[in-house]
Amino acid sequence: MNIQTTYSGQNVLVTGGLGFIGSNLARRLVELGANVTIVDNLDPDSGANLFNVAEIRREVRVIEADLGDEAGMKSAVEGQAYLFNLGGQMSHVGSMQDPFKDLNVNAVAQLRLLEVCRAVNPGVNIVFAGTRQVYGKPKYLPVDENHLLSPLDNNGVSKRAGEMYHIVYNRVYGMSTCVLRMTNTYGPRMRIKDDKLTFIGWWVRQLLEGGEIQIFGDGSQMRDLNYVDDVVDALLRCACHPAARGKIYNLGGEPVSLLDLARLMVETFGGGKFALVPFPEDRKRIDIGNYYGDYSLAKDELGWKPCVPLREGIKRLLDFYIENKAHYF
Amino acid sequence: MNIQTTYSGQNVLVTGGLGFIGSNLARRLVELGANVTIVDNLDPDSGANLFNVAEIRREVRVIEADLGDEAGMKSAVEGQAYLFNLGGQMSHVGSMQDPFKDLNVNAVAQLRLLEVCRAVNPGVNIVFAGTRQVYGKPKYLPVDENHLLSPLDNNGVSKRAGEMYHIVYNRVYGMSTCVLRMTNTYGPRMRIKDDKLTFIGWWVRQLLEGGEIQIFGDGSQMRDLNYVDDVVDALLRCACHPAARGKIYNLGGEPVSLLDLARLMVETFGGGKFALVPFPEDRKRIDIGNYYGDYSLAKDELGWKPCVPLREGIKRLLDFYIENKAHYF
Numbered sequence: 001m002n003i004q005t006t007y008s009g010q011n012v013l014v015t016g017g018l019g020f021i022g023s024n025l026a027r028r029l030v031e032l033g034a035n036v037t038i039v040d041n042l043d044p045d046s047g048a049n050l051f052n053v054a055e056i057r058r059e060v061r062v063i064e065a066d067l068g069d070e071a072g073m074k075s076a077v078e079g080q081a082y083l084f085n086l087g088g089q090m091s092h093v094g095s096m097q098d099p100f101k102d103l104n105v106n107a108v109a110q111l112r113l114l115e116v117c118r119a120v121n122p123g124v125n126i127v128f129a130g131t132r133q134v135y136g137k138p139k140y141l142p143v144d145e146n147h148l149l150s151p152l153d154n155n156g157v158s159k160r161a162g163e164m165y166h167i168v169y170n171r172v173y174g175m176s177t178c179v180l181r182m183t184n185t186y187g188p189r190m191r192i193k194d195d196k197l198t199f200i201g202w203w204v205r206q207l208l209e210g211g212e213i214q215i216f217g218d219g220s221q222m223r224d225l226n227y228v229d230d231v232v233d234a235l236l237r238c239a240c241h242p243a244a245r246g247k248i249y250n251l252g253g254e255p256v257s258l259l260d261l262a263r264l265m266v267e268t269f270g271g272g273k274f275a276l277v278p279f280p281e282d283r284k285r286i287d288i289g290n291y292y293g294d295y296s297l298a299k300d301e302l303g304w305k306p307c308v309p310l311r312e313g314i315k316r317l318l319d320f321y322i323e324n325k326a327h328y329f
Numbered sequence: 330m331n332i333q334t335t336y337s338g339q340n341v342l343v344t345g346g347l348g349f350i351g352s353n354l355a356r357r358l359v360e361l362g363a364n365v366t367i368v369d370n371l372d373p374d375s376g377a378n379l380f381n382v383a384e385i386r387r388e389v390r391v392i393e394a395d396l397g398d399e400a401g402m403k404s405a406v407e408g409q410a411y412l413f414n415l416g417g418q419m420s421h422v423g424s425m426q427d428p429f430k431d432l433n434v435n436a437v438a439q440l441r442l443l444e445v446c447r448a449v450n451p452g453v454n455i456v457f458a459g460t461r462q463v464y465g466k467p468k469y470l471p472v473d474e475n476h477l478l479s480p481l482d483n484n485g486v487s488k489r490a491g492e493m494y495h496i497v498y499n500r501v502y503g504m505s506t507c508v509l510r511m512t513n514t515y516g517p518r519m520r521i522k523d524d525k526l527t528f529i530g531w532w533v534r535q536l537l538e539g540g541e542i543q544i545f546g547d548g549s550q551m552r553d554l555n556y557v558d559d560v561v562d563a564l565l566r567c568a569c570h571p572a573a574r575g576k577i578y579n580l581g582g583e584p585v586s587l588l589d590l591a592r593l594m595v596e597t598f599g600g601g602k603f604a605l606v607p608f609p610e611d612r613k614r615i616d617i618g619n620y621y622g623d624y625s626l627a628k629d630e631l632g633w634k635p636c637v638p639l640r641e642g643i644k645r646l647l648d649f650y651i652e653n654k655a656h657y658f
Contacts, residue, residue: 096501099440107436107490111428111483149478150493152500154440157493161436164479164486171481172425172614285501 003233006240008033013080013124015039015067015113016046016087017060020190020197021129021182023052024228025084025235026060032236036060039067039076039087045094047191051327068109073116080121082239085113085166086129088159091196092286095155106158107165114169114177122175126166127238130181130248132293134160141222142255142294145181145248153286163248170246178244180234182251183293187228187313188320193329199258200225203265204317206272208325213266213274216283219259224292226253227313230306237302244302252293253306261310268314332562335569337362342409342453344368344396344442345375345416346389349519349526350458350511352381353557354413354564355389361565365389368396368405368416374423376520380656397438402445409450411568414442414495415458417488420525421615424484435487436494443498443506451504455495456568459510459577461622463489470551471584471623474510474577482615492577499575507573509563511580512622516557516642517649522658528587529554532594533646535601537654542595542603545612548588553621555582556642559635566631573631581622582635590639597643 012029016022017038029036038060042048053060065072067087077083088106089095095102110128117124135143136150151157166177186200195202203213234251238244256264262274279287298304308316321328341358345351346367358365367389371377382389394401396416406412417435418424424431439457446453464472465479480486495506515529524531532542563580567573585593591603608616627633637645650657 099444100437103437103440103490108429108432111432115428146477148475151497154494154497157490157497160493161432161486161490164489165483168480168483168486 003236004032007082007236009035010081011035011037011079012082012084013037013039013076014084014086018042018049018052018062019047019086021185021228021231022084022086023189024187025086025232026053027056028232028236030056030059037076037080038062039065039073041066045091045196047197049189049191049327051324052189066109067105068112070112070116073113074120077116077121077124080124083117083124083126084235084239085110085126088129088162089155092133092153092155093282094196095153095158096282096286099154102154103158106155107161110162111165114165118169118173118175122173124176125239126175126177127235128163128166128177128179130163130179131159132181132183132250132291134163134181137288138291141290142252142292143250144294145250145297152288167246167248176245178238178246179248180238180251181248182226182231183253183291184223184225185228185231186225187317191328192321203262204321205329207265207269207318208321213262213272214277215258215262215274216277216279219257219262219276221258222255222290222292223258224253224255225310226251226306227308227316230308234298234302234304237304241302249298249302250293250295251298252295254310255292256310264311265314265318268311269318332565332569333361336565338364339410340364340366340408341411341413342366342368342405343413343415347371347378347381347391348376348415350514350557350560351413351415352518353516354415354561355382356385357561357565359385359388366405366409367391368394368402370395374420374525376526378518378520378656380653381518395438397433397441399441399445402442403449406445406450406453409453412446412453412455413564413568414439414455417458417491418484421462421482421484422611423525424482424487425611425615428483431483432487435484436490439491440494443494447498447502447504451502453505454568455504455506456564457492457495457506457508459492459508460488461510461512461579461620463492463510466617467620470619471581471621472579473623474579474626481617496575496577505574507567507575508577509567509580510577511555511560512582512620513552513554514557514560515554516646520657521650532591533650534658536594536598536647537650542591542601543606544587544591544603545606545608548586548591548605550587551584551619551621552587553582553584554639555580555635556637559637563627563631563633566633570631578627578631579622579624580627581624583639584621585639593640594643594647597640598647
């Protein structure tokens with residue numbers, strides 16, 4: 001398995017490819033010489049942003065469609081060697097406000113897509129973007145893949161259903177599917193205009209506009225963050241590694257408290273302020289406490305580990321938005 | 330907690346109440362003096378059968394509606410003290426043939442019902458009928474509630490989504506919900522006309538009609554069976570026990586091999602034949618191997634244990650169908 005050569009000349013489909021992780025993946029795939037097709041529905045609640053692919057716009061095919069659109073997806077899936085299935089509804093709070101949309105996107109449409117693949121391209125190698133949200137509040141740390149799954153919000157339920165379908169389609173139909181459970185991913189091209197998808201994106205906007213970073217609670221909550229390039233690397237390894245078929249892998253990184261993260265961001269930016277504030281009620285109810293993941297399975301089987309140190313990643317993140325903020329809010 | 334008195338004069342809703350377990354529960358609730366309302370959509374693929382409630386027909390209110398019918402369910406849910414949520418799509422093979430129906434009934438409609446309860450009756454005590462299918466192929470025996478969840482078919486995915494929603498609505502909204510993960514339930518009023526829902530029902534029909542009981546594989550597969558009265562008892566305990574809120578419990582019974590079970594049924598019936606046959610392909614792919622559950626949590630917290638011995642239960646089962654078979658196929 002050599003990522004430098006595996007994807008050259010291959011047909012690759014990226015769902016959610018105008019979003020944060022999808023667009024970074026698409027850029028990398030173009031570099032690697034793949035023929036990239038992006039499917040995205042440009043949902044205004046998602047991270048989709050045409051600027052994310054501006055530099056590769058001539059080298060990728062973009063199809064505007066819902067994942068659940070059977071006819072549209074059939075033509076998108078045909079002839080693809082790889083399918084990176086990153087399209088989804090990611091907002092935790094949003095999943096409580098509109099649970100049916102969340103379920104429809106993350107489970108019904110995923111099932112539809114798997115059925116489409118089974119019908120027109122059963123040999124395609126599929127990687128599904130899962131989330132650490134399926135674990136709920138950790139019972140021990142770091143959280144490995146055997147940890148009990150007790151999601152604390154509707155998004156954890158729907159994403160878990162989506163990943164289970166991918167595993168069932170491997171077991172029952174022999175399809176090549178695997179799941180990466182991502183933790184907090186950050187980097188260029190994330191949504192920063194509001195706090196719907198990530199707190200980090202929202203903090204970036206506060207820094208850029210001179211606002212105050214608000215940390216919920218006492219700031220001692222631990223999280224592990226992955227720079228987006230490391231996540232892209234994990235996706236590329238998963239899709240082509242025979243050991244990954246039918247498997248679920250955690251990603252993960254070095255734990256940091258939210259307070260220390262805020263300090264680091266302010267320091268790196270060279271200014272800005274933060275404050276500890278009480279949890280809003282709708283956040284408190286679905287907060288998972290401390291979380292960081294055990295990624296030793298991905299390390300052992302796929303040779304993956306995060307390579308971009310937090311300080312370096314935060315610098316790249318802020319540099320990107322200092323230059324490009326006009327396109328993100 | 331005294332089941333003999335708890336339900337007297339209480340308003341109780343049973344979804345799937347024309348089906349196997351639902352109708353047995355409804356009969357018991359009528360005996361206990363409850364005001365019983367049944368919601369059922371009489372889906373021809375389900376266990377619904379009006380004969381199941383013939384003897385209590387004047388004492389229960391029957392509403393023909395889908396669980397996902399928001400307006401119909403609102404009026405059904407209002408004013409209820411208890412909701413036994415047994416309506417669902419139970420067929421494993423069926424879930425592979427029509428995965429969208431399976432997901433729609435077991436997850437989308439369940440979410441809709443929870444939203445209805447939250448809107449019009451957030452204090453109702455809800456018990457959701459889960460299934461041991463969510464575990465998939467056991468990694469150890471007996472299977473307890475901490476066992477990994479790796480369902481082998483779409484039905485395991487959708488039922489797991491349904492149970493997770495019930496737990497999330499407890500955690501986030503404080504609603505009184507709990508889940509019973511049932512194993513193979515048998516007894517009067519089960520569907521016996523075909524093998525869509527249970528193998529036991531299908532075996533009963535073979536005995537009654539002089540056909541051959543076909544056991545897939547070598548017959549050494551272990552299962553644990555619960556007589557329906559024991560399952561009804563567990564449901565009644567769950568719904569009113571404070572310890573059960575937000576909890577998931579296994580049911581379970583004494584393990585028996587399918588070969589021994591067939592022998593026992595033939596012996597009890599006083600005739601009949603059985604044979605070992607190869608697994609049909611669609612069954613083999615989703616077979617879970619040996620399964621029996623650890624029900625010590627339900628025993629410790631709810632005081633529940635199965636009371637009807639297998640031999641006695643099989644006798645009651647066969648006696649019922651010898652008398653009533655005309656109504657079941």
